[in-house]
Every structure is written in C-alpha cells, then in structure tokens.
Amino acid sequence: MRILLHRRDGVYEDWLAAFAHYLPEAQVVVWEEGKAIDPCDYAVLFVPPPGILADLAKVKAIFCTGAGVDALLKLGEQLPPVPIVRLADAGMGVQMAEYVTHAVLRYYRRFDDYQVVARQGLWEQLPAYDKQDFTVGVLGAGALGSHVIGALRHFGFPLRAWSRTPKDLSGVACYHGPAQLDSFLQGLRVVVCMLPLTPDTANLLDRARLSLLAPGGYVINVARGGLLAEPDLLALITAGQLAGATLDVFRNEPLPPQHPFWQEPRITITPHISALTLCREAVEQISGKIRAMARGELVADIVNRTLGY
C-alpha cells in the first residue's frame, strides 16, 4: 500500500515516524513539486498545492489532516471522484474547548479590564457581569462544537447552539437551519463561530447578523475567516455596539501587517492556533480508516461535496 503525503510546512519527520508506527505495512511517499511519483493508493494532505492533482489521479481516497476541507474543495471538479475524509476531533475538540472557554471567561470575569486597572497600580473592584446577561451561542454543533458546549456547561452560562440539521443537546437551546439563525443570534452576549466554510456559510456573520447580538456583545471565531465580514465587525466594535472579538482565523493568513485589526485593542488576535492538528492522533485516526477501507468497510467523516463539509 502506497500513501502520498504532503505537508504545507515541509516538515515530515514526525509524520513519517507516526505512519511507521501506526501503519507499518504502508510505503509513505513524500510529495514534491516536479518529482516523478508512482501511483499511490491514498493521499494525506491539507491545503493541496496545484501540482499535486496529477498525482491524485489513481488514489482511492483523500484524507484531509484538518477539520475544515474548504481549501481542498476549492479544487472542485479537478479532484478525483473518490471519498474525501476529514479529521474527526483527533485532539482538536479539547483544544477548541480550552481556547473558547478561556476567551468566554476572560470576557465574563472582565480580566482584560482588571489587567488595565492593575497596570495603573489601582486596586479597584469592578461591577460583576450577571451570568443571566451572558448567553453564549455556538454556531456549529458537530464534534468540535459539542466539545466546546460541554466545557462551557460546567460554568452555568445560558447556552444556545445552531446547526444545519436539528440537534438535541442537554441544557442547550438548540436552533437549526437558516430560518432560525436570527432567533439564535438575537441577544447573544457571545457568539462562537465553529462552522465549516461552505457556499452556504460564507459571510454568514455580516453587519445585519452581528447587529442581532446584545449590545456589548463579543465574537469568537475559531473556524474560518471567510465566515465573518471583517469590516462589518470592525465597524460595530469601533462604534461601541460590540465590545470585542477574539479571532484565531482570518480571510488572509497570515493576517497582513497593514490589516486594521492589529490596531484595535478590543480585537484579540491569535495566529490560527486554537486547535492544532496533533500528528500522532491524526495519523492514528487516518491509519485506522485506511485499514478499514482496505478491508472494504465504510468509514466515518466522508465529506459531502455538495454541502461542502
């Protein structure tokens, strides 16, 4: 069995070692621009370089090493008509939960404000926010969204979730479908964006929808920059209608040096680190699925190309 492997960062050592451990029967071939490669059975990649298409011609499946497959699906019909399999959690759920929980608690407990006060050498208790005014809504209630909701539940925030199809999550007000999106957003103090980027979700959080949040609301985006209308968010924060945002993803990454977000202290920027792909966990999961496919079994997490995730 031959596996074609591509890493955008060009660092292969850990990945080759993990495949040697979890799938020792496979021959793993590192893809390189211009290198002649014999046909492979499976491909493992995230953001595909254009030149890789010819080498995907004979694969039986493509495994994406991230949760989001938007970069891969951009290739559209150029991709061979084989299953595309996305990573399911693989250690990303807990990382997302850490990131989002930290940001929500930071806002709710006013730790940013306390930091400002302390830097002035002031001992000053600030009025506490009321949890009843701090409804947190999670856009996207799949494996990762559910993990985040599970972490937030422990702290007693009023919770909402929105997903494409109906879900039933204990202690969470669940909304679904386009018709319920505005009701979901209405009055949220914090919206957490965890949706896949698809033609249906692009620009979902625009000025009209962001204006449904509670005054003083916050936006946390850990999904894809394309879900959020960046100038609209900035305008609402500058106007004081929204209180701030914590953003891990952007339209253009790295976020360009001249982007106005850098100059806005109410926007917290992290460089797409909310959930890193963990090499060991990813290779373990992909190896299991490859073996199942080789035995002719069905595997989970096959992307629906029409839905885009």
Added chain:
Amino acid sequence: MRILLHRRDGVYEDWLAAFAHYLPEAQVVVWEEGKAIDPCDYAVLFVPPPGILADLAKVKAIFCTGAGVDALLKLGEQLPPVPIVRLADAGMGVQMAEYVTHAVLRYYRRFDDYQVVARQGLWEQLPAYDKQDFTVGVLGAGALGSHVIGALRHFGFPLRAWSRTPKDLSGVACYHGPAQLDSFLQGLRVVVCMLPLTPDTANLLDRARLSLLAPGGYVINVARGGLLAEPDLLALITAGQLAGATLDVFRNEPLPPQHPFWQEPRITITPHISALTLCREAVEQISGKIRAMARGELVADIVNRTLGY
C-alpha cells in the same frame, strides 16, 4: 427572632431585602459603632469591628458571610463560646472555578505570550506546551477545591490535590497531611492555593516549598495572602525559576501602592474578586441554617476553632 447584621462596606439594602424575603419572621438589626442594641439571637458578619464584641455576648451562633473565617477567629477567646458557621459554597465554587480555569488555560495556552506577540503586529505560532508537563495541583480539596478540580478535569490536565485529611477524588492523585505535602508539590507546573488560613497553614508556600515546583511553574492564590511568603515568590519569579503568578489575595489588602508586585509584569493582580459573596445565595443559606438551629437541629459547616476553619 433578632439578627445582628454587620457589613464591612456599609451597604445593607440588598442584605435587608434578602432577609425580608428568606427569613421574614426575623427582625434584622444593622450594627453601628456606638449604637445601643438590644440583645440579638444570631449575628451575621465577616470581618468583625472590635466594638461589636459586646453585642455578640448573647447570640446563639455567629454566621460568617465568607468562606474563610480567619479574620473572625483572630478575636480568639473574646468570641462567645457559641457555634461559628461558615458559608459553604453559596455560589463561590463556580466563581473560583471560573477564575482558576481561566488562569490555568491562560498559562497553558500561552495567551499572555500571544498577546505580547500580537501587540508587536507579529503573526507567530509559538511552541505549544505539552499537557503532560502541566500537572496542576490544588491545595485544599473542600467544597471550593473540589469545584475547581471538577472544572479542570474537563480539559485533561494531570491533577493532584492535597488536603489535611485523606480524600478520594476520581482521576486525581490525592495527597494528605504534612508528610505528603512535599511529594504533592514536587514537579507541579501550577499550584492553586485554596486552603483556609490557620496557624498550620500560615506561610505554607515559602521559598523551600515553592522551589519544589517545576521550573517555569506558576502560582495561583485565591485563598488568603498569609498562606504565601510574598518576598519568596517574587524572588523566585525574578530569578526566572518560576514563570509567574496570578494572585487575588494579599497579606495587606488593598495591596499597598508601593508593593513590588505591582511592578512585576509576570504577576497578575486582581483585587480579591475571585469569589464574591453572593447576597441572595448567602442569605438563603444562612436563613435555612438559622431556622434549623431554632428548631434545635444540627447544622453543617460549624467551624472547628482548634483547626481554625
């Protein structure tokens, strides 16, 4: 039934309203320096003003409106020999869990470092810490400590707890008693101090004990300033042996303007807000206990004056 009420901040409105709601049969008397007061049946207070002692002479019990009774017990034998009852949780557990979880995640996910990098306009992924190197130990495994441990457990940190008497907490390495304190501290990346301040625990975290933490370790103190040798902590941080501290409590509060902690950016200071007494929850709990006592029943959370909590 007459209840003597004292609030250090002099703000009584919410407390009187809550007692009117939860214990309407009681007459609540606000204590004032120099005011003649008829004997009361119960006293409700936190830090007692010296002049209040005479008015405590005939009470049947003293209810403390905080979790820590060290300020009250300082009066020693001047206090009447009646039960002293401390507040049990009453909404403080979840607040402590919020505060501590936020601080642990902030350190573990390097959000302080990311803030520094972002302020320079840099897009730079920092090496992630390994959770296996991030053992969190909670000193004090009572109602509040258990609540904090429950929140941290969700994120998969290796956990330890230390308490005076043996405890058994699922998924937590439990230590107890003075003989096991050093083993508990050895190699911790984060120590969370949640102990009562008693003669046995004063200065517990001194240079020798803090030196047992892992290099690059962190201290979170949400209990009492007297548990921590402040100059020792500062010296270890300045020397780079410890990486930082998040402190909500101090030897002297408000923290004096000239205190060196204000000048150390690796020390995060908050003004004793990790868990505020929630008026409604506190009065509901105290009212229930007063009624039980009036019926001659035993109540929980009576302070052991010898142990000091």
